[in-house]
Structure formats: structure tokens, C-alpha cells
Amino acid sequence: MTAGTHLEPRILICGEDALVVEFGNGIDPVTNDRVYALAAAVEVAKNKSVIELIPTYRSLLVQYDLELSSVADMTEFLNDLVASSMVSTEDHDNTRRQIYELPVAYGGEHGEDLDDVADHAGITTDEVIAIHSGTDYRVYMLGFAPGFPYLGGMDERIATPRIASPRIRVPAGSVGIAETQTGVYPMASPGGWRLIGNTPVSLFDPNVHPPVPFLPGSFIRFMPVSSEDTKRIANQVAKGTYRVQMTEQAE
Amino acid sequence: MTVDALRVVSPGPLSTIQDLGRPGYQRFGVSVSGAADRYALRLGNLLVGNDQRDAAIEVTIGGAEFEFTSRAIFAITGADLTPTLNGTPLALWETFGADVGDRLSLMSPAGPDSGLRAYVNVSGGFDTPVVLGSRSTHIGARLGGIEGRAPKIDDEILIGPVTNPVLPGRRVPPKLLPQYGGDILVRVIPGPQDDLFDSDATATFYNSTYTVSDKSDRMGCRLEGPEVPTIDGAHDIVSDGVLSGAIQIPGNALPIILLADSQTTGGYPKIGVIASVDLALVAQASPGTTVRFERISAEDASALARGRMATLRNISFDEPASGTVHSEELRREYDMRVNGSKYHVEITAGVDEGQTSAMVNGIEYVVHVHPGE
Numbered sequence: 001m002t003a004g005t006h007l008e009p010r011i012l013i014c015g016e017d018a019l020v021v022e023f024g025n026g027i028d029p030v031t032n033d034r035v036y037a038l039a040a041a042v043e044v045a046k047n048k049s050v051i052e053l054i055p056t057y058r059s060l061l062v063q064y065d066l067e068l069s070s071v072a073d074m075t076e077f078l079n080d081l082v083a084s085s086m087v088s089t090e091d092h093d094n095t096r097r098q099i100y101e102l103p104v105a106y107g108g109e110h111g112e113d114l115d116d117v118a119d120h121a122g123i124t125t126d127e128v129i130a131i132h133s134g135t136d137y138r139v140y141m142l143g144f145a146p147g148f149p150y151l152g153g154m155d156e157r158i159a160t161p162r163i164a165s166p167r168i169r170v171p172a173g174s175v176g177i178a179e180t181q182t183g184v185y186p187m188a189s190p191g192g193w194r195l196i197g198n199t200p201v202s203l204f205d206p207n208v209h210p211p212v213p214f215l216p217g218s219f220i221r222f223m224p225v226s227s228e229d230t231k232r233i234a235n236q237v238a239k240g241t242y243r244v245q246m247t248e249q250a251e
Numbered sequence: 252m253t254v255d256a257l258r259v260v261s262p263g264p265l266s267t268i269q270d271l272g273r274p275g276y277q278r279f280g281v282s283v284s285g286a287a288d289r290y291a292l293r294l295g296n297l298l299v300g301n302d303q304r305d306a307a308i309e310v311t312i313g314g315a316e317f318e319f320t321s322r323a324i325f326a327i328t329g330a331d332l333t334p335t336l337n338g339t340p341l342a343l344w345e346t347f348g349a350d351v352g353d354r355l356s357l358m359s360p361a362g363p364d365s366g367l368r369a370y371v372n373v374s375g376g377f378d379t380p381v382v383l384g385s386r387s388t389h390i391g392a393r394l395g396g397i398e399g400r401a402p403k404i405d406d407e408i409l410i411g412p413v414t415n416p417v418l419p420g421r422r423v424p425p426k427l428l429p430q431y432g433g434d435i436l437v438r439v440i441p442g443p444q445d446d447l448f449d450s451d452a453t454a455t456f457y458n459s460t461y462t463v464s465d466k467s468d469r470m471g472c473r474l475e476g477p478e479v480p481t482i483d484g485a486h487d488i489v490s491d492g493v494l495s496g497a498i499q500i501p502g503n504a505l506p507i508i509l510l511a512d513s514q515t516t517g518g519y520p521k522i523g524v525i526a527s528v529d530l531a532l533v534a535q536a537s538p539g540t541t542v543r544f545e546r547i548s549a550e551d552a553s554a555l556a557r558g559r560m561a562t563l564r565n566i567s568f569d570e571p572a573s574g575t576v577h578s579e580e581l582r583r584e585y586d587m588r589v590n591g592s593k594y595h596v597e598i599t600a601g602v603d604e605g606q607t608s609a610m611v612n613g614i615e616y617v618v619h620v621h622p623g624e
Contacts, residue, residue, distance in 0.1 A: 014492075015526075016526060016549050020491065055278055141490065146394070148280050
């Protein structure tokens, strides 16, 4: 994690119909909280000219309909919201963490590199599973591919380099480690991450609203499940009857 | 019953269904995608009587052939990929009528300045499934189009119901036609990371001539030419939202202009964003085309974009003069679906007292509607 400086929020021009509100230049929870506080404030304001929000680690891109608004009007609208949303993030009594529980079958056919990760860390595979599933990971943002979560907060004890020669096909739902990051492949694709498990939950389904089972700005907790359980859950997912569990906790 | 469709005889190297894309899902990592040349798609749709947002087939470079399984009115817009109907050359930016079994080919660019991407627009639009609000194909994400992929041989791409019939011989006024290729000058709104480049690098960017690389695709147009280094030489920023038109400067210090299939976030500094009215020129630039940049303010670029939208909204096409229209074109028949029921509609140029009449594109027609087909 490269914690950056917490800057005074800056509003930057991003073309003729978008502005970027930049809260910092690094990856840290305080900056990220501000991004999602502003995103929530924009949604609550129900400004009809806003057509797209792209929250990232440290900035919020706001695209607007240039026939309904202008650079000056949107700058004023965002400046006002930045001032009010900054106040609300400092009010920690109201901050609640949304934690989405993703079932994961670790090791064996579900995660072929689990032994390598354990060897690299000099611990047992059970310890790797306990460490990996013992942390709540912040979904800093979604990007790169539909439903791909950029997660933060992995324990550095299980950090492992990528495999030397990337796999041609990593199955959808694969849970992997690359250096100090962990993540989940939403769809089958080539990839070089160390695979330690697999979730039967679909991370991206365009026929469901919203298409991703967790929201950016929330948290993911990996729940170890047996091979039998993962088959049962996969059946429920296929029938459309499975729901990802979400719990709320005060921070 | 025959299906109103275009059957794929040869898809060519890259032909995809595209409309104006699926905005609103970028926070989930879903690219907007859509037509690389939005202006050609919008004009094509309006020309054939569709909504600007309807879907067309974007044919890249050529190699494509289709067969009509029903009568249809269609138009080709965008790049000149030497379109022919049953071997007879067709004009671009003009409507034509096709009969059952007619073959439409778009084989290869007419020349280096003809553009890269042509749009096959049919009256009624292509009626493939809507996914997250759009029919646009994003092949990498397997979204939209036909089961998330490009058309392949023998696919039948369904044509939707015609709601606003138009005549063959309808043309886009010459003053609205874009000029692709050659040496293009595109306007750039500086930011959001223009402050990472010093005055020398910025001067290099705006005063140099770049060449379009052959490594360009629907995600981005890569340029070759003088390097534009950042102040500290680092070209990684912590990921930030990106939009099509953004000009990223990655580690090799050479610009990449993001196009329709752009990712939603990126970790390279963006020196500026292309004004939307000029982005089609980039999307149509063949490898070897030279590109120069000129600054514009966001306000001025917005005004240009608003002006273009007003032009499209208020467009009046050059209609076929009745004297030059073939007699068969003065009488047309359409099968329409209204609220799920089928109707057969005949329109005949002229006026008949007591009969329903309608003005279509400035010509008065007598309208006969028969339920069923």
C-alpha cells in the first residue's frame, strides 16, 4: 500500500463533460472513505445532469450531460457537496462498514497454488487459509474488468510473487494472490496470480441489478467452505436463489 | 414466416453490433463501448429514420458480406470500405432499398484516407438483446452483440420494426459530411494530470506531429512520435477514472488516445481529453495518419458538442426529388409491429380525399393499414 498525502480536495477538468474530484494521490482508507462519501452525497442530491460516477482509490470522476449543465455549474455543485461530505466522514459515529461474505473453497482443485503460497510463507496451508479468511478486505474500487475488485488489507505474511509463466485460462471465481494483493477473477481469463481458492458466487452477472454482488467502498470477507458446500452453493447460484450475505458493523 | 434479418456471409476481421454504448456501469468496471465513430452512427440512424441510439453493425477495415433475408431500407455511413449491393457500387451517406437475397459487401478501404470503420444502418435498427441498457458489443467482457461476441458466418442479425419509413435516395447534406484521414488536427482539453508535464514536454506535445500506430484497436489509438515525459519521469499514478477521448501518456512517453472500449480506470497520467466533436477523426484514422493537437477550453468544447447535437436534432436530409424517384419507390410496403400486433402498411405517393394521409420526409402519401401480414 502506498499511503499518499491527504490533499485538500481538488476539482480537475476531465474533458468537456466530466470533472474529477481528487482527494489524494495514494492508497489509504481515509482518502477512499472521502471518495465514497462524496459519491453517496452526489447520489442523494439526485442531480439529473449526472450520468456517470467512477469512484477510484483516491478520486471521483463525475460525468454530466452537457446539455443540462456546464463546467461552472457542476464545479459549484461538487464544491458544495465536497464541503458537506467532508464533514460527514469525520463523524465516525455514523460510519458503518458493509461486509459481504464470499464463500471460498480453498486448495486442491479449487486453488492449485495454495501449497506454493504456504511454502513461500513457511507456514501450513491451514494457516494460509486462516490468515486469508481472517481479514475484511476493503473494496477500494472496481475496474480492469467488469466486477473485478481492487482489494486492500491483505496480511503481508502470505504475500507471494506471481507465477513465472501466466496461465492461459484461469477459471471464473478464482481467488488469487499477487505480491501483497489479493483478488478474485470475475470471469475466465489468462492470468498470473497464485490461485489459492475459488468462489462459486458470480462476481458479475449482467442480468442481475446491480450486476456485482457487492458495492465498491464496502468490504469483502472470504468464508472457507468445503468442496461439498461449494457445489451446493454453485447449484443455488445457477438457479438464481443464492444471495451473498451482508452484515453491517460499526467501525 | 421469414425473419427480417441480415444474414452474415462473411463477418470480416472485426464487425460488431454497436449503438451509443452502456453508460452508468463504469463504477462496476463495465466499459461504455458503443460505436467508435458516434457521429457516423447517429447520422446513419437518422438517415434511415431510426432513433440516434439504435444499433448498427460497425465493420472495421472490410472483409464483410451480408445477405438480406427481407426487404429493407439501409445506408452505409462512416468509412468508405467500397460498399456494393450485388456487385454494384453504393454511395455512402445515402439510403438504398434492398430486396430479399440482395448481398451487401464492404470489402476494403477505398484509400488510405477513407477511414477505418463503416456503419451498416437499417431502418428499424438491429434488434439483438439489450444487456445493461445497450446492444453494444464488448468482446473482452463478453457483453452485448450476439451472445457477447462478434457475428460469425450464418448468424442472422434480426432487424427491428420500422417506425419511421424513409425512401431510398435520401442523402446527408454535403456540409455535414466528415473528412477522414490525411493530416488530422484534433482539439484537446488539458487535464486532469497536465500538471505532471513541464512546459517543454507540453510544448512538445502540442507542437509535434504524431503518427497513428498499427497497434491501435477499439480500446485505444496508439501514436508514435516525440516523447512526452513527465516532470519526474514516473508514468504511474494511483488509478483514476478514465473516459474515451482521454490521452494517456504511459511509460514509453508516447500518447494513447482511449476509444470506445476504454477501460474504466487507468494508472497512467492523462495530459488531456479530446473534444468529442473531433474524436471520430481519431477513431477513423488509419495507421500512418498524422495527428496534431491544439488546445481548447472545456467551455468551448462543450459549446461545439452542444452545437453538434442541435444540428443532429434539427437535421433535414436531402430528399429524393419526386421526378427522379423510380415509380416502385413511390409505393412502398412495410410490415410493422405496434404494441405486439402485426400490420401491413402500404404507402402511395399522392393524395386521395377521404383516405388517411401522412407526410413522410416532405412527401404526401396515402396510407393503407391492413392488420396481419
